[in-house]
Amino acid sequence: MNMTLTREKESPAIEIDNVGSAALTEKVYETSNLNLWYGENHALKNINLDMHQNEVTAIIGPSGCGKSTYIKTLNRMIELVPDVKTTGQIKYRNRNILDQSYKVEDLRTQVGMVFQKPNPFPKSIYENVVYGPKIHGIKNKKILDEIVEKSLKGAAIWDEVKDRLHENAYGLSGGQQQRLCIARCLAIEPDVILMDEPTSALDPISTLKIEELVQELKKDFSIIIVTHNMQQAARISDRTAFFLNGEVIEYSDTNTIFSNPNDKRTEDYITGRFG
Amino acid sequence: MKLINKSHVAKKMPARLAVNTICKGLFFLATLVGLLVLAILFYRIFTQGIGSLNVDFLQNFASRKPEEAGIKAALIGSIWLMVVVAPVSLLLGVGTAIYLEEYARKNWITTFIKVNISNLAGVPSIVFGLLGLTVFVRALALDRSILAAGLTMSLLVLPVIIVAAQEAIRAVPRDLREASFGMGATKWQTILKVVLPAAIPGILTGGILALSRAIGETAPLVVVGIPMFIAFLPQTVMDTFTVLPMQIYNWTSRPQEEFQQVAAAGIIVLLILLIFMNSIAVIIRNKFQKRY
Numbered sequence: 001m002n003m004t005l006t007r008e009k010e011s012p013a014i015e016i017d018n019v020g021s022a023a024l025t026e027k028v029y030e031t032s033n034l035n036l037w038y039g040e041n042h043a044l045k046n047i048n049l050d051m052h053q054n055e056v057t058a059i060i061g062p063s064g065c066g067k068s069t070y071i072k073t074l075n076r077m078i079e080l081v082p083d084v085k086t087t088g089q090i091k092y093r094n095r096n097i098l099d100q101s102y103k104v105e106d107l108r109t110q111v112g113m114v115f116q117k118p119n120p121f122p123k124s125i126y127e128n129v130v131y132g133p134k135i136h137g138i139k140n141k142k143i144l145d146e147i148v149e150k151s152l153k154g155a156a157i158w159d160e161v162k163d164r165l166h167e168n169a170y171g172l173s174g175g176q177q178q179r180l181c182i183a184r185c186l187a188i189e190p191d192v193i194l195m196d197e198p199t200s201a202l203d204p205i206s207t208l209k210i211e212e213l214v215q216e217l218k219k220d221f222s223i224i225i226v227t228h229n230m231q232q233a234a235r236i237s238d239r240t241a242f243f244l245n246g247e248v249i250e251y252s253d254t255n256t257i258f259s260n261p262n263d264k265r266t267e268d269y270i271t272g273r274f275g
Numbered sequence: 276m277k278l279i280n281k282s283h284v285a286k287k288m289p290a291r292l293a294v295n296t297i298c299k300g301l302f303f304l305a306t307l308v309g310l311l312v313l314a315i316l317f318y319r320i321f322t323q324g325i326g327s328l329n330v331d332f333l334q335n336f337a338s339r340k341p342e343e344a345g346i347k348a349a350l351i352g353s354i355w356l357m358v359v360v361a362p363v364s365l366l367l368g369v370g371t372a373i374y375l376e377e378y379a380r381k382n383w384i385t386t387f388i389k390v391n392i393s394n395l396a397g398v399p400s401i402v403f404g405l406l407g408l409t410v411f412v413r414a415l416a417l418d419r420s421i422l423a424a425g426l427t428m429s430l431l432v433l434p435v436i437i438v439a440a441q442e443a444i445r446a447v448p449r450d451l452r453e454a455s456f457g458m459g460a461t462k463w464q465t466i467l468k469v470v471l472p473a474a475i476p477g478i479l480t481g482g483i484l485a486l487s488r489a490i491g492e493t494a495p496l497v498v499v500g501i502p503m504f505i506a507f508l509p510q511t512v513m514d515t516f517t518v519l520p521m522q523i524y525n526w527t528s529r530p531q532e533e534f535q536q537v538a539a540a541g542i543i544v545l546l547i548l549l550i551f552m553n554s555i556a557v558i559i560r561n562k563f564q565k566r567y
């Protein structure tokens with residue numbers, strides 16, 4: 001049970017980054033020409049984005065620009081919405097996930113998700129964490145116990161809950177619940193973690209804890225995070241994508257976006273002139 | 276400039292508070308009417324029936340002599356009926372609800388089906404009796420058996436169970452499902468481990484209402500041809516039988532005053548059976564609410 005998921009690099013698909021600092025990292029996601037419609041509403045327009053291993057990629061942009069829509073296509077959660085149509089490609093580790101022969105269950109064991117609102121199950125803390133592993137068929141009590149400890153430590157909540165593992169998760173504070181949800185996600189030992197505004201329902205201290213946690217987690221995972229909070233994106237991410245009206249306006253390393261944006265609209269947004 | 280005149284607001288205040296108090300009183304009265312009727316009913320039944328209610332009454336078969344009349348066959352018959360109705364109607368009902376809410380595509384056909392299920396809940400029970408007579412008693416040649424009667428009753432209560440289960444399933448928060456799917460759970464795993472546990476209290480509430488109705492119904496069983504007077508116990512679901520409400524009806528329709536008391540005692544037994552069933556549901560419900 002090793003949680004460090006640095007993959008064997010069979011074919012070193014290493015690329016020299018064309019933007020900003022030349023990083024030598026493997027790509028986890030390659031999105032090309034992605035379009036998405038909710039019925040008639042063209043919500044994502046010709047998206048091209050690559051995401052890298054062991055990095056934090058932030059997605060920013062004004063409300064309604066398609067951030068959640070995009071992050072939900074990365075684990076195909078978007079399919080829960082009726083009448084959604086997509087074209088284009090999203091390659092995860094070199095396989096197109098939009099191909100229906102790619103089983104979503106398979107994809108989602110590799111790509112975990114943390115939601116905007118903490119959504120623990122109305123079960124004990126322990127049961128919350130072992131939910132994923134149990135779903136995947138792990139029954140051995142000793143292994144499950146180890147997963148619980150490791151995941152809760154990984155989500156920096158172990159010390160707060162270790163004496164009450166069998167109490168209902170609803171008894172935790174909002175910030176603790178969100179970290180429990182992160183632990184629950186870590187328990188399936190994913191490769192990528194998607195986070196859709198994970199701190200928007202939390203107080204500043206809990207937010208800080210989660211930001212520190214994200215920094216810690218990127219050593220072992222690749223993280224894609226949607227945020228409304230510009231400082232947060234600047235603090236924790238390696239790369240930032242700026243979305244506007246369903247399009248990617250600018251995507252480059254976070255320093256460049258925040259200190260020297262290419263596009264006037266990016267500049268306007270990060271300086272708070274609209275959005 | 277202020278748009279709200281505070282003195283005007285203050286002037287209105289006593290009237291608003293008065294209306295509030297009056298409404299509270301009215302609703303209390305409405306509740307009181309129900310409680311009062313129930314209390315009178317209980318009083319009448321208990322004073323009338325308590326004298327006839329003893330061990331012999333529970334152990335005797337029906338008889339032409341009121342002092343020897345007992346409820347054994349009907350009580351056991353009602354329990355047999357529940358043994359058929361509870362699993363059949365709950366499995367079919369919850370299964371249908373799961374399909375309609377979780378799997379079926381949302382289109383006009385499913386909407387049409389859902390509306391019609393609600394309509395079925397309002398169809399008079401005697402119509403279900405005719406259906407049972409045609410399908411189970413005659414076509415499937417089940418005769419006047421517990422099985423035929425049980426299946427008929429299951430159909431009767433099925434709409435209520437489906438609608439209640441649908442409501443309960445729909446009330447399960449969407450983000451719990453998302454959390455489960457997000458970890459790679461299949462639809463069935465999500466239903467089994469997240470949706471159903473959260474929906475069980477609601478499903479049981481509907482289920483127990485439905486079963487209470489089934490245990491008190493007579494009309495469909497009269498149509499199916501279940502006898503009112505029987506002096507043996509059924510051995511299998513293929514045997515014929517009688518149930519409490521039919522036995523009670525039989526007694527109330529007799530001229531002798533003593534039989535009215537016997538009937539009242541029968542009603543008490545029926546009430547106790549109902550309370551017993553309800554408490555089982557409450558226990559299961561509490562168990563799930565504690566865990567979830």
Ligand SMILES: Nc1ncnc2c1ncn2[C@@H]1O[C@H](COP(=O)(O)OP(=O)(O)OP(=O)(O)O)[C@@H](O)[C@H]1O
Pocket residue numbers: 038041043061062063064065066067068069070081228
């Ligand atoms: N389930 C849905 N059905 C139809 N249209 C939707 C649905 N979800 C989102 N949309 C539309 O798609 C567009 C993008 O929405 P999305 O939720 O991705 O925005 P967002 O960037 O996450 O916004 P926010 O910052 O407010 O969360 C919006 O115009 C929205 O109205």
Ligand SMILES: [Mg+2]
Pocket residue numbers: 067068069
């Ligand atoms: Mg959003």
